[in-house]
Amino acid sequence: TNQIFGPGIRLSWQAPQDLNGMLRPYQVHYTPNGGQTQTETSSTTTLLLPNLQRSVRYTITVHAVTGAGIGPASDPIMATAPASPLIVNMLSTITLTENSQSASLPCRAEGFPEPSVRWRLAGNASDVPANSDGSLRLTNIRSNVHSGVYECVARNMWGEDVFRLTVVVNGQFYVQL
Numbered sequence: 001t002n003q004i005f006g007p008g009i010r011l012s013w014q015a016p017q018d019l020n021g022m023l024r025p026y027q028v029h030y031t032p033n034g035g036q037t038q039t040e041t042s043s044t045t046t047l048l049l050p051n052l053q054r055s056v057r058y059t060i061t062v063h064a065v066t067g068a069g070i071g072p073a074s075d076p077i078m079a080t081a082p083a084s085p086l087i088v089n090m091l092s093t094i095t096l097t098e099n100s101q102s103a104s105l106p107c108r109a110e111g112f113p114e115p116s117v118r119w120r121l122a123g124n125a126s127d128v129p130a131n132s133d134g135s136l137r138l139t140n141i142r143s144n145v146h147s148g149v150y151e152c153v154a155r156n157m158w159g160e161d162v163f164r165l166t167v168v169v170n171g172q173f174y175v176q177l
Contacts, residue, residue, distance in 0.1 A: 028062050094168070
């Protein structure tokens with residue numbers, strides 16, 4: 001069995017029923033998707049695999065070891081390393097034009113499990129749900145309503161990340177001749 005635990009994965013397994021000699025520490029092999037296999041040992045039937053690559057899927061097998069050698073691999077299990085949210089935005093300021101019909105503020109977050117994304121105006125405690133892609137849609141753009149610093153907040157069970165986006169709304173100027 002496996003459990004996601006903080007920055008790693010906690011494993012537990014059953015000891016073999018038939019031993020071929022004195023039981024020595026188990027070998028646990030874990031391989032990141034497309035990566036190189038690593039090995040840890042455990043003298044008990046549990047092990048915490050710490051410091052795994054965030055959001056990476058691992059293939060894990062356990063081998064009993066006795067004086068006769070290394071036993072066959074357990075059935076492989078697949079587990080994804082947990083990761084607190086990380087917002088991956090490129091913009092820190094967006095400029096809009098007053099009286100525009102609408103604008104979309106981007107926010108993309110990664111993590112495992114997948115984080116929920118919400119928006120709020122900085123300093124305001126009430127959250128506004130994001131669109132399914134994490135963005136926030138502003139309509140009927142007005143400088144006195146929409147100018148300011150917005151916060152995109154991404155949360156999952158391992159933590160949260162906050163990204164601040166400054167919205168500048170330029171007014172429309174008319175020159176009378």
